[in-house]
Amino acid sequence: MPLVDTYGRLHDNLRISVTDRCNIRCFYCMPEETPAYGPREELLTFEEIERFVRVAAGLGVRKIRITGGEPLLRKDLPYLIERLQAVPGIEDLALTTNGVLLRQQAKDLYDAGLRRLNVHLDTLDRERFRQITRRDLFDRVMDGLFYAKEVGFDPIKINAVAAKGIVEPDIVPLARFGREHGMEIRYIEFMPLDAQGIWEREKVLTADTMLAMIESGIGPLDAIPDADPQAPATEYRFRDGIGRIGFIASVSKPFCLNCNRLRLTADGKVRYCLFAIEEMDVRDLLRAPDADDEAIANVIRANVKAKWMGHQIGSSQFVPPPRPMYSIGG
Ligand code: SAM
Numbered sequence: 001m002p003l004v005d006t007y008g009r010l011h012d013n014l015r016i017s018v019t020d021r022c023n024i025r026c027f028y029c030m031p032e033e034t035p036a037y038g039p040r041e042e043l044l045t046f047e048e049i050e051r052f053v054r055v056a057a058g059l060g061v062r063k064i065r066i067t068g069g070e071p072l073l074r075k076d077l078p079y080l081i082e083r084l085q086a087v088p089g090i091e092d093l094a095l096t097t098n099g100v101l102l103r104q105q106a107k108d109l110y111d112a113g114l115r116r117l118n119v120h121l122d123t124l125d126r127e128r129f130r131q132i133t134r135r136d137l138f139d140r141v142m143d144g145l146f147y148a149k150e151v152g153f154d155p156i157k158i159n160a161v162a163a164k165g166i167v168e169p170d171i172v173p174l175a176r177f178g179r180e181h182g183m184e185i186r187y188i189e190f191m192p193l194d195a196q197g198i199w200e201r202e203k204v205l206t207a208d209t210m211l212a213m214i215e216s217g218i219g220p221l222d223a224i225p226d227a228d229p230q231a232p233a234t235e236y237r238f239r240d241g242i243g244r245i246g247f248i249a250s251v252s253k254p255f256c257l258n259c260n261r262l263r264l265t266a267d268g269k270v271r272y273c274l275f276a277i278e279e280m281d282v283r284d285l286l287r288a289p290d291a292d293d294e295a296i297a298n299v300i301r302a303n304v305k306a307k308w309m310g311h312q313i314g315s316s317q318f319v320p321p322p323r324p325m326y327s328i329g330g
Pocket residue numbers: 022028029067068069070071096097098118119120159160161188189190191192193194325326329330
């Protein structure tokens with residue numbers, strides 16, 4: 001039986017966080033000081049992750065994205081990539097990274113079979129990068145990004161988080177940069193997932209505002225008819241034929257009704273939504289000497305069954321999840 005929830009949504013997409021640790025401190029995700037990370041022994045091992053993926057693939061999961069925290073901080077990540085690529089049924093594997101360690105790891109990741117990469121970069125301005133991430137690592141990220149391109153990653157997409165009052169000067173230059181280097185920029189509305197509780201509706205730079213900025217700064221854009229209606233980004237191409245961009249408008253235009261995603265946190269919790277309040281543990285089952293795959297499958301099924309219609313960001317009913325972004329896995 002495929003993973004269909006009570007609203008008829010088919011779930012074939014799994015995001016796996018491999019660590020809650022990070023080497024930078026984006027203000028919309030992490031606290032300024034190093035947070036209380038979960039104990040290392042709570043992190044799922046690669047064998048446990050692989051087993052979970054085999055079970056999930058047996059239930060119809062076809063796409064996987066590795067994330068974190070910063071996934072490249074997880075030792076021997078290429079080994080995991082290799083193992084997951086080989087799981088029958090998995091058709092698509094991608095990774096989201098902040099790029100800081102790409103110079104050291106891009107080649108090994110590519111050799112392990114990874115091709116699709118999202119690199120997180122909000123600005124092309126070194127000082128603003130430092131202000132946003134509280135680390136002076138802009139040059140390392142740029143170097144890693146271009147190195148990944150040289151190694152052969154394709155596509156490379158750029159994740160740019162759009163917080164009002166900060167990144168307005170970056171919206172158009174980023175789109176130009178993407179056109180120049182053949183990388184799609186994905187503008188992501190600032191979501192209420194930060195560790196310090198600073199999110200406010202007024203701090204969200206909306207997709208419509210950014211679209212208008214880019215059209216007036218560069219030129220007209222045409223909506224691309226949904227190739228994949230379940231993809232979170234709404235995509236546009238420049239009318240002159242050079243490049244495309246996407247918006248993840250979780251706040252101003254939620255796409256919950258098309259959601260096909262499930263999440264596995266680094267400490268082994270299954271979550272049906274980034275904003276879910278409740279989650280279901282599979283780590284104990286993965287570690288129990290006598291638990292069979294069917295027991296793990298039952299947790300996945302139960303989580304999909306419990307899925308709500310959607311988050312309520314912006315409404316008075318909205319309650320932010322108990323874990324911030326870095327600890328869930330974006
Ligand atoms: N460390 C990696 C990175 O930054 O790409 C992977 C994990 S990070 C949590 C995944 C993505 O979440 C990032 O690319 C960033 O764009 C996005 N993100 C983090 N906090 C966010 C927030 N409060 N609102 C919107 N997007 C956010």
